[in-house]
Amino acid sequence: MPEKDQAGNGEAEEYASIWQRLERPAKPPRTTLTHEQIAATAVAIADEEGLDAVSMRRLAERLGVATMGLYRYVRGKDDVIELMVDAIYGEEGMPETAPDWRATLRGAAWGLRGLILRHPWLVQVTASSGPLTPNLVARTDRLLASLESLDLDADTRMVVVTTVASFVSGTVGADVGLDRLMRREGVARMDDLRALYASRMMWLLGSGRYPAFENYIRQGVRKDESEWRFELGLECVLDGIAARLGI
Template identity: 50%
Template sequence: MAAQKDGAPLWERLERPAPAPRQTLSSQRIAAAAVAIADAEGLDAITMRRLATELGVAPMAAYRYVSGKDELLELMVDHVYTELELPPGTAGWRETLRAIAVETRELMLRHLWLGQLPPSAVLALTPNRTAVSERALSALAGLEPDTAMAVATTVSSYTLGMTGSEIAMRQFMAGQGWADEQQVYTSLAPQLTYLLDTGRYPAFERYIHEGRCKNDPAWQFETGLEYVLDGIAARIAAD
């Protein structure tokens, strides 16, 4: 969302014809290199100097495209959003929203740094990210605009929240050197035993003893998503 000295936003500047000195570099090359660094080492490893080293160019070369790290993050977000595979425009609203949710979860799990973006990048309007919103709103075109946006945002918030929790669990387990979530429950055994022995949490105790999908985040995500979509469908039918 940041603008350079001429006041034009990043995406307008990138659509301008590139002068001759830029021909050995491109916004796509810059984005791909930055994404590779972030995937391997996290966002903290991203600096303009490190990026220039990876690209084999002078430290100031990338500044012809982006004014700094904030715009670089926008470029990275837009780049990875090309990975989403969405159903055709003729698909119904439910199929479309489900696909966007599932694809977004998989995208975030491939690029864990998406869950660590600063607010400026989280709120950035990039072409490919906006295209996803356009697809969702187009699928909900039968609703009033405000209602369509509320529905799309509800599914998006569910997706980001559930996937963010999954990523946090993965990172916690990695930090502890644990291979699966069963080791989490083992580590919590003393606390669980004490709490359940009080008899005050019968529903939670039933889940602990009878739950079969505690270690299956994909099942948890997709099951919860279907309930969200069921609720939306019921409300649309009632209206």
């Protein structure tokens, strides 16, 4: 049977998170690495080459240690990803709170957008709920607290916070996907990408089946203004929250 944790509360050792293990009394040191070094190195690899490039072997090579030596600090890649996510949200810092809930959530949304654009692999990690790390939970806690003065129950406050976060992840995720496509096609400008896909687009428009889409393609003038699209979309989300909840 799995060994019980030190708190004696019956939780199986195999389910203890890295954060629980880090708070336990340290064993006699044989330390050559820190968890901060592991996180920073893994983040650097992911930023350069993508999340799939982060492996225990690659991480050990970059850190200059034996692969098995890493297992003194982490159990595997899942632990490494948790350390990475926590480091990234620590980089962002806590969202600034304002007297107005809307200003707080708006600022947090722009902050999260910048974070994902700097670390595009974050979209993969947080596509669902994402790992529960101290800095990520602290961020959520700060945003929930900014809504406590409103006449909303706890469930509704969480829906407000997660709705804004989902908008950010979805919108910026599309931008990240477009950037990946451009890299794969070897182009640096949207006009170059359009030229590559011109024949496909002309076939679609020429079919006459998509008149509203054709109208957008021919008349839209702000297709490449991602910040403008993000700002308008965010304001629509916040307007919808305010109207629906009467806040």
